[in-house]
Structures are given as structure tokens and as C-alpha cells.
Amino acid sequence: MSEVPMQAVIDTSSATSGHALTYAAAVKDGAPDPRSALPSATxxxxxxxxxxxxxxxxxxxxxxxxxxxxxxxxxxxxxxxxxxxxxxxxxxxxxxxxxxxxxxxxxxxxxxxxxxxxxxxxxxxxxxxxxxxxxxxxxxxxxxxxxxxxxxxxxxxxxxxxxxxxxxxxxxxxxxxxxxxxxxxxxxxxxxxxxxxxxxxxxxxxxxxxxxxxxxxxxxxxxxxxxxxxxxxxxxxxxxxxxxxxxxxxxxxxxxxxxxxxxxxxxxxxxxxxxxxxxxxxxxxxxxxxxIDDSWASPITGEKTPARLIRQWKQKNATDIRQTFDLPQSRGPLFSIISRLVHQKGIDLSIEAAETIVANGGQLIVTGRGEPRLEDAIERLARQNPHAIAARIGFDDAEARRIFAASDFLLMPSRFEPCGLSQMYAQRFGTLPIAYRTGGLVDTIEDGLSGFLFSSPTGAGLTSAVTRALQAFKTKRAFKQMREHAMAKRFDWxxxxxxxxxxxxxxxxx
Ligand SMILES: Nc1ncnc2c1ncn2[C@@H]1O[C@H](COP(=O)(O)OP(=O)(O)O[C@H]2O[C@H](CO)[C@@H](O)[C@H](O)[C@H]2O)[C@@H](O)[C@H]1O
The missing domain is CATH 3.40.50.2000 (Glycogen Phosphorylase B;)
Structure with missing residues (x-):
């Protein structure tokens, strides 16, 4: 993880948890179960x-x-x-x-x-x-x-x-x-x-x-x-x-x-x-x-890291990853997809929304592997937009972390998502997830605060959320606040x- 330098320490102890605090059915009122002491010899x-x-x-x-x-x-x-x-x-x-x-x-x-x-x-x-x-x-x-x-x-x-x-x-x-x-x-x-x-x-x-x-x-x-x-x-x-x-x-x-x-x-x-x-x-x-595990501890750590340092850190990672993926350097927003390329993950919806990203000066990096028809569709999309979209079919943990560290937004329009980890990694690295309002994505993303949720699992639904994200990116102050909020969320075990x-x-x- 040398590409993700450790610079200072953000104190996350006072951050709001992204986890809803009520027990589902087993303990309905959220109180600890009195029988819950697990003997340590178990x-x-x-x-x-x-x-x-x-x-x-x-x-x-x-x-x-x-x-x-x-x-x-x-x-x-x-x-x-x-x-x-x-x-x-x-x-x-x-x-x-x-x-x-x-x-x-x-x-x-x-x-x-x-x-x-x-x-x-x-x-x-x-x-x-x-x-x-x-x-x-x-x-x-x-x-x-x-x-x-x-x-x-x-x-x-x-x-x-x-x-x-x-x-x-x-x-x-x-x-x-x-x-x-x-x-x-x-x-x-x-x-x-x-x-x-x-x-x-x-x-x-x-x-x-x-x-x-x-x-x-x-x-x-x-x-x-x-x-x-x-x-x-x-x-x-x-x-x-x-x-x-x-x-x-x-x-x-x-x-x-x-x-x-x-x-x-x-x-x-x-x-x-x-x-x-x-x-x-x-x-x-x-x-x-x-x-998420400790290896995703805040990449920039330190009491109250100045926003300027966070911005510089993101920019450096973005410059490096654009080079790696042969994309031209740009001041526009960088989107990413880091996912198994399967129907569940709404890859087809992301392909539909890509046009809006590119038309607004954004770029998109995709990595993952999965169903051959989706791998082909992603490669085709990159070939058609060589200056704005790049893809690597395959999966490499270190490279995935570099992309999380570099991106402004993560596309995760899963049709269903039991929990999802990538949206948590993204927030930890100051990348705002854009996700369909389903499953664990609802429990871990705060709409308009740490990411963007949309309510219709269609290309149009995702595109409307992408449009909100593009708008936020232009409003520097709001974007900075969202990024800081996302990075401060606790997702530990x-x-x-x-x-x-x-x-x-x-x-x-x-
Ligand atoms: N081709 C590939 N090979 C190896 N790793 C890859 C990969 N593509 C992506 N990854 C990595 O695997 C992880 C994917 O985790 P997710 O939780 O997002 O989805 P997944 O559907 O696999 O897990 C299911 O189980 C988890 C754990 O409970 C739930 O969070 C989730 O909702 C549920 O669908 C990410 O860390 C990603 O970086």
C-alpha cells in the first residue's frame, strides 16, 4: 500500500456510526441481551x-x-x-x-x-x-x-x-x-x-x-x-x-x-x-x-487533518492512477467501479450513466471480473471513450486500494446488496458512493451527507444521482464537507x- 501514504491521524472516535443501532428482531429494543455474556472458554x-x-x-x-x-x-x-x-x-x-x-x-x-x-x-x-x-x-x-x-x-x-x-x-x-x-x-x-x-x-x-x-x-x-x-x-x-x-x-x-x-x-x-x-x-x-478491517484505517490520520492535506492526498493519488490507466490528467471528477462484474452489481446501469459522466467532463476507471458479457461491455465502453474511460478486467487488491484512494465517487448501483464492503472502503478513503437504496447500502450511506442514494434501480435513477454528484463536485464547500463526513464514519468490527x-x-x- 505504498501508494497510499500515511500522513497524519484523523480521530474518528466522535464520528457518527453509519450503522443503524437497533437490533433487527432478536433484541427488538436495541438493549443488550442480558443472557449475552459469552463464556470466554466457548x-x-x-x-x-x-x-x-x-x-x-x-x-x-x-x-x-x-x-x-x-x-x-x-x-x-x-x-x-x-x-x-x-x-x-x-x-x-x-x-x-x-x-x-x-x-x-x-x-x-x-x-x-x-x-x-x-x-x-x-x-x-x-x-x-x-x-x-x-x-x-x-x-x-x-x-x-x-x-x-x-x-x-x-x-x-x-x-x-x-x-x-x-x-x-x-x-x-x-x-x-x-x-x-x-x-x-x-x-x-x-x-x-x-x-x-x-x-x-x-x-x-x-x-x-x-x-x-x-x-x-x-x-x-x-x-x-x-x-x-x-x-x-x-x-x-x-x-x-x-x-x-x-x-x-x-x-x-x-x-x-x-x-x-x-x-x-x-x-x-x-x-x-x-x-x-x-x-x-x-x-x-x-x-x-x-x-471493515484495520488495514482500511483512515489513510490520512491525525487529529483534525486540514482539508487542504486531504485534497492534496486525493489529487496525488488521482494523478498517479490516471497515469497508470493512461487517462489524460484532468481537473474533472474521477468516478470508479471496483466490483465483481455481475448482474447483482448493476454494471449495466453504470454503463448507461457513463455518458452523463463523460459529457460533464468526468472520467471513469473500472476494475473487476465476472460475467463475460459484462466484461465485454465494459471493455467496449472503454474503447469507445479512450480519453475518459479506462478498464482493467481482473482484480488486484493493491490496485483496487489505489483506485479507492484516487476517486471522487464510487458507482455501486447494486440491484440488491446484503451489506456491501466497497461503499465502506470508499467512504473511509474520501470517495463518495453513489448507490441504489437497498440492503446494507441504506444502513451505511447517509444520502446527501456521505454519499448519494437513488430510489429506482434503472439507468435513469442512477443518472439522476450522478447528476447530483456532479453538482456537489462543483460546489467545493459542500463537497469538502461530504468528504470529511464520509472519512470520519466508523465502520470497524x-x-x-x-x-x-x-x-x-x-x-x-x-
Ligand atoms: N473479482 C474479484 N475478486 C476478488 N475480490 C474482488 C473482486 N471484485 C471485487 N472484489 C473485492 O471483493 C469485495 C466485494 O465485497 P462486497 O461486499 O462489495 O461484495 P460481494 O458481493 O462479493 O459479497 C457478498 O458478501 C459480502 C460480505 O458479507 C457482503 O458485504 C455483500 O453484500 C455480499 O454480496 C471488495 O472488497 C472488492 O474490492
Whole structure:
């Protein structure tokens, strides 16, 4: 991060939090739950299919690096992750704790264990025939999913249940397990089918990915026939990994309070709204807004940094990034898109709004990868506007940070957004997000104060917000105030970590 120089220290302690302060359903009045003291000896197994330390496809990987580390001060937490090639490469020597047999069509596996350099214990599910591959956690780099993902992630989920049963590590058995998204969501089902009462928490980072498979796979996955029911793993005639976790889990969380409410409605519930509404009414669905990790600490730090220093810092980063991306130097506003290039993120809406940006003397830098048709459309847009728009298909963390540090505005017109991290990174770096009024974007962006929200998920809706942003950019004083307000917002993990601890304590007490 050498391109983002540390200059002085901004005190963010008195800043208003971007997080709405009420608990969603679990604790309705916002008061701390009296049963919430989590005994520090509690053993927690955090199960994930991505972790930024080794391999990630998006936001889940970032949360999985940060949250377990934060939880270390509150309980005995260990992370379980598939032994992907990149996990193996990061730690060629690890302790082999146990070797476990095949179950149904899930191959035998070994439990590897090692510590990260900062002392976090990682368990790896070692099973090379499933995980030793080139690609993302879910598929080849060229696109698409691995055809045996049902087996790959059932193996992960069952490994979690086997560890919970004490079958894997004789010296460590979790009191509670925390699974994330569909790839580990069969674990609460396996716990039940093994007759275990270990409480389980499922966090939904994105309801749109459900892990749906044909019922003919039941036997291969070791799911008992009786579980193929509306009160079980079945969803519209298929096996649903995610629904299994929602149904059998002790408690469901999702990554913002607004999204927690949205997924109980037909518009955002992806067909699971009925079950999710029931969980909310039972007090077993909670929204907890993500934090961002310390590496995003204010880039310019110091008591009351003068606006002039902030402006100079942004300008220097903008000059550098324009050079990197072969854009002419300019005094006009710099917009950016730093995103997975997928339908969810409204990339097509940004393409529509680009004309207004360019017509008003603005420039746009895009980085990310995703659906080939959107990658092509972005490259075409850049070719058509070589003096104003530049794109790099791919993703490089350091370069993404340089773009956040350089930009005036971030386009994030997601059609739905469970939480969103990029809008928080942007604000921290003095870049005002322009976002559709949905999910976590509502909970973390203050319209007209730290960014711009619009209410219709269309190109016209985004264009109207872009027009407001262009206007603000011209009104130097208002723009400066918004930038300062955005940079002072707190998005750290302290509050979310305690809220997860509350959820664990409630599940243990239930
Ligand atoms: N091609 C790529 N490869 C690797 N990293 C890339 C990438 N493109 C972008 N990134 C990085 O991944 C992160 C994306 O995080 P988001 O939260 O915005 O979205 P995502 O949809 O992945 O996560 C989901 O999970 C998170 C975490 O809970 C929720 O915030 C969010 O709403 C939900 O959709 C950003 O830090 C970005 O810089």
C-alpha cells in the first residue's frame, strides 16, 4: 500500500456510526441481551469456503479473515476451510490431526491443522481429489462452476459436523459452529442427522446463491430420505443447501439490518421469504452490519487533518492512477467501479450513466471480473471513450486500494446488496458512493451527507444521482464537507463482533 501514504491521524472516535443501532428482531429494543455474556472458554468453529489469507472470490473472503480474528478476544475460535491448492501452498507443512473415512459418496479426508503467523488456528479439510485445483473456490478461472460442487461442499459441511461430534480432533470439540453461505450450510443438517445438539449459526452473505441440486443426489450426499421434505432440505423439488442451513440452524444472521427485513419479502426472499419470516418472528433472524478491517484505517490520520492535506492526498493519488490507466490528467471528477462484474452489481446501469459522466467532463476507471458479457461491455465502453474511460478486467487488491484512494465517487448501483464492503472502503478513503437504496447500502450511506442514494434501480435513477454528484463536485464547500463526513464514519468490527457474541450466547442458552 505504498501508494497510499500515511500522513497524519484523523480521530474518528466522535464520528457518527453509519450503522443503524437497533437490533433487527432478536433484541427488538436495541438493549443488550442480558443472557449475552459469552463464556470466554466457548469453543467456536467458524466454517467458510473463502478466506482472504489464502483465496477469495469476494466479500465473504474478507469477512472470514476479519471476523474470526476479532472474535479471538471473546472466545476460543478456529476456522475450518477446504484444503484448496492455495491453502496447501501457503502452508506446505501442517499437522495431520486425523484421517476420516468415506461417507456415502463423500471421499475420505484428513484434518490438517496450522496457525497463521498471527496465531489463528486453521483446520483444513484435506481431500486433494476435491480441492487441489486451479481456479476460484467454486470453479475454473475461465468461468462456470465445478461440476462436483455438491460433493465438494457437502464434504466441507460434513467435516464440520464430524469435528463437532469429536470424531476428528480428540483435543478440541466446538461448543457452537458458525457456517457461512450455501457452501457450508448443510452442516446444521448433518448435525441433526447425526443426532448432535451442537448449536449452529448460519450467516447469509448472499441469498441469491443457494446450492440447488437434483433429488437424485440425496444418497450420494448422505442425506437421509426423510429429510427430503418441506420441513427439511427440500426446496421446490430440489435439495437446497442454503435452505437446509436456514431450517436446521439454531439462528440465522445476515449482513445488514435492512437486508434482514428485505429477505422476509417476496421481492428479495428468493422463494425462502416464508421460512425467513417465521425465523424473524421467532427472534431467530438477526441483521448484523459487517465491519471493515484495520488495514482500511483512515489513510490520512491525525487529529483534525486540514482539508487542504486531504485534497492534496486525493489529487496525488488521482494523478498517479490516471497515469497508470493512461487517462489524460484532468481537473474533472474521477468516478470508479471496483466490483465483481455481475448482474447483482448493476454494471449495466453504470454503463448507461457513463455518458452523463463523460459529457460533464468526468472520467471513469473500472476494475473487476465476472460475467463475460459484462466484461465485454465494459471493455467496449472503454474503447469507445479512450480519453475518459479506462478498464482493467481482473482484480488486484493493491490496485483496487489505489483506485479507492484516487476517486471522487464510487458507482455501486447494486440491484440488491446484503451489506456491501466497497461503499465502506470508499467512504473511509474520501470517495463518495453513489448507490441504489437497498440492503446494507441504506444502513451505511447517509444520502446527501456521505454519499448519494437513488430510489429506482434503472439507468435513469442512477443518472439522476450522478447528476447530483456532479453538482456537489462543483460546489467545493459542500463537497469538502461530504468528504470529511464520509472519512470520519466508523465502520470497524467492534460492534458487529459483540453482536455475533450475543447471538452465540443466545444460541448456547436456548
Ligand atoms: N473479482 C474479484 N475478486 C476478488 N475480490 C474482488 C473482486 N471484485 C471485487 N472484489 C473485492 O471483493 C469485495 C466485494 O465485497 P462486497 O461486499 O462489495 O461484495 P460481494 O458481493 O462479493 O459479497 C457478498 O458478501 C459480502 C460480505 O458479507 C457482503 O458485504 C455483500 O453484500 C455480499 O454480496 C471488495 O472488497 C472488492 O474490492
Amino acid at each position: 469453543r467456536l468453529l467458524f466454517v467458510t469456503s473463502e478466506m482472504g489469507d489464502f483465496i477469495k472470490a469476494g466479500g465473504l473472503g474478507e469477512v472470514s479473515s476479519a471476523l474470526p480474528r476479532q472474535l479471538r478476544s471473546l472466545c476460543d475460535v478456529r476456522v475450518l476451510i477446504p484444503g484448496f491448492r492455495k491453502v496447501r501452498a501457503a502452508r506446505p507443512a501442517m499437522d495431520i490431526v486425523a484421517q476420516l473415512p468415506r461417507t456415502a459418496s463423500l471421499p475420505p479426508w484428513s484434518l490438517g491443522r496450522f496457525n497463521t503467523p498471527d496465531g489463528l488456528t486453521i483446520y483444513a479439510v484435506l481431500c486433494d481429489e476435491l480441492y487441489d485445483r486451479e481456479g476460484s473456490p467454486y470453479g475454473p478461472f475461465a468461468g462456470g462452476d465445478f461440476t462436483d460442487n455438491d460433493i465438494r461442499f457437502a464434504r466441507l459441511s460434513l467435516a464440520a459436523a464430524e469435528i463437532a461430534a469429536g470424531e476428528a480432533d480428540p483435543n478440541w470439540k466446538p461448543d457452537i459452529i458458525h457456517v457461512n453461505d450455501w457452501p457450508s450450510a448443510l452442516a446444521p443438517g448433518y448435525l441433526r442427522w447425526k443426532g448432535l445438539s451442537t448449536p449452529s449459526i448460519l450467516t447469509i452473505h448472499n441469498l441469491a446463491y443457494q446450492g440447488l441440486y437434483q433429488p437424485a443426489r440425496m444418497n450420494a450426499l448422505g442425506i437421509p430420505d426423510l429429510a427430503f421434505s418441506v420441513n427439511g432440505a427440500e426446496f421446490h423439488g430440489k435439495i437446497s443447501f442454503l435452505k437446509t442451513g436456514i431450517f436446521y440452524g439454531s439462528h440465522v444472521t445476515t449482513v445488514s439490518e435492512t437486508y434482514a427485513r428485505e429477505i422476509t419479502t417476496a421481492e428479495h426472499g428468493c422463494g425462502l421469504e416464508g421460512l425467513l419470516k417465521t425465523r424473524m418472528d421467532e427472534g431467530r433472524l438477526t441483521g448484523i452490519v459487517n465491519g 467492534t460492534r458487529p463482533t459483540h453482536r455475533y457474541a450475543d447471538v452465540y450466547a443466545r444460541a448456547l442458552a436456548a
